[in-house]
Amino acid sequence: MRTTALMSTAAPRSLQQTVIERRELRPDDVDVRVTHCGVCHSDLHALASVGPGAGLVPGHEFVGEVVAVGSDVTSFAPGDAVAVGNIVDSCGTCTMCLRDQENFCVEFPTLTYAGRDRVDGSTTLGGYSGRYVVRDSFVYHRPTSLDPAGVAPLMCAGITVWEPLRTNGVGEGTRLGVVGLGGLGHLAVRLGRALGAEVTVFTTSEGKATDALRLGASRVVVSTDADAMAAAAGSLDLVIDTVSVEHDLVPYLRVLDLDGTLCSLGYLGPIDIQAMDLLLGRKRLTAAGSGGRRWTQDLLDFCGTHGVTADVEVVPAADVDVALDRLARNDVRYRFVLDLADIDAELA
Numbered sequence: 327m328r329t330t331a332l333m334s335t336a337a338p339r340s341l342q343q344t345v346i347e348r349r350e351l352r353p354d355d356v357d358v359r360v361t362h363c364g365v366c367h368s369d370l371h372a373l374a375s376v377g378p379g380a381g382l383v384p385g386h387e388f389v390g391e392v393v394a395v396g397s398d399v400t401s402f403a404p405g406d407a408v409a410v411g412n413i414v415d416s417c418g419t420c421t422m423c424l425r426d427q428e429n430f431c432v433e434f435p436t437l438t439y440a441g442r443d444r445v446d447g448s449t450t451l452g453g454y455s456g457r458y459v460v461r462d463s464f465v466y467h468r469p470t471s472l473d474p475a476g477v478a479p480l481m482c483a484g485i486t487v488w489e490p491l492r493t494n495g496v497g498e499g500t501r502l503g504v505v506g507l508g509g510l511g512h513l514a515v516r517l518g519r520a521l522g523a524e525v526t527v528f529t530t531s532e533g534k535a536t537d538a539l540r541l542g543a544s545r546v547v548v549s550t551d552a553d554a555m556a557a558a559a560g561s562l563d564l565v566i567d568t569v570s571v572e573h574d575l576v577p578y579l580r581v582l583d584l585d586g587t588l589c590s591l592g593y594l595g596p597i598d599i600q601a602m603d604l605l606l607g608r609k610r611l612t613a614a615g616s617g618g619r620r621w622t623q624d625l626l627d628f629c630g631t632h633g634v635t636a637d638v639e640v641v642p643a644a645d646v647d648v649a650l651d652r653l654a655r656n657d658v659r660y661r662f663v664l665d666l667a668d669i670d671a672e673l674a
């Protein structure tokens with residue numbers, strides 16, 4: 327089946343509408359008409375790392391409706407409101423997959439774009455397109471009570487913060503810190519608050535304080551203010567650090583109370599920490615990324631119940647280059663979402 331996709335070109339951060347072919351439905355496949363796809367920082371990294379002519383189609387947090395299903399599919403039907411995230415397949419039999427952690431699949435999960443299809447070996451092409459064909463196990467029911475554009479970022483930014491919030495047992499009265507108020511951070515604040523946590527936001531930009539409070543934080547600490555950081559020492563149970571550039575983690579270990587946990591979600595490379603920074607207070611340093619199927623559906627269900635979505639700026643598919651440029655400058659509050667509903671209009 328043919329569909330229109332936004333594909334990389336020789337020019338950096340420039341995508342072009344290109345007609346691509348999606349596979350014929352396998353028995354366990356779902357054909358999704360994509361209406362909205364979030365623009366993730368990973369998309370920028372992927373575009374920067376592929377050579378000209380690689381034909382990359384980014385996009386791994388999208389929503390839409392089911393068009394058709396394969397002969398063995400029982401949990402979806404045409405017209406269903408669905409969402410797809412950054413994993414579209416996994417081995418299904420390893421120790422991680424068997425514990426609902428397909429994101430840590432020992433054989434590596436199949437990524438939604440630039441991944442390798444487990445059946446035919448082809449390179450996956452992402453959600454910046456009108457249609458996507460995906461194995462049913464990696465399609466999720468999406469609450470129709472929520473704005474679909476605001477749901478799309480839940481599928482990457484959202485699940486990435488949700489899994490550590492859940493697995494660290496965040497609930498009523500948890501003292502939660504969130505470092506960085508971007509795509510991930512703003513969702514960590516909102517979800518943490520909806521779980522009942524008292525949320526402290528650490529930010530370098532004082533200008534984000536009002537927004538942090540609006541999103542549900544009860545305290546904002548400017549992380550460059552040494553006195554404010556010292557005053558916050560020992561005050562938190564869990565800190566979710568969403569900053570993806572190299573930075574010192576020690577100040578965020580110091581704001582933890584006894585047995586507190588610092589969870590870093592950025593790919594920081596080598597980390598420099600003295601054992602004493604962990605020993606004093608029996609603190610834990612951990613990391614996480616993406617999410618398994620179980621937590622992903624859990625997130626969507628929770629957001630439906632609690633009315634949680636991302637703050638998005640919806641842009642037409644034709645403006646994707648502008649969105650990518652602005653994202654590269656961090657000029658977005660808090661996630662760009664491409665409107666893809668009409669991208670296949672000329673194909674018909």
Ligand SMILES: [Zn+2]
Nearest residue numbers: 366368482483
């Ligand atoms: Zn992403």
Ligand SMILES: [Zn+2]
Nearest residue numbers: 417420423431
């Ligand atoms: Zn596996």
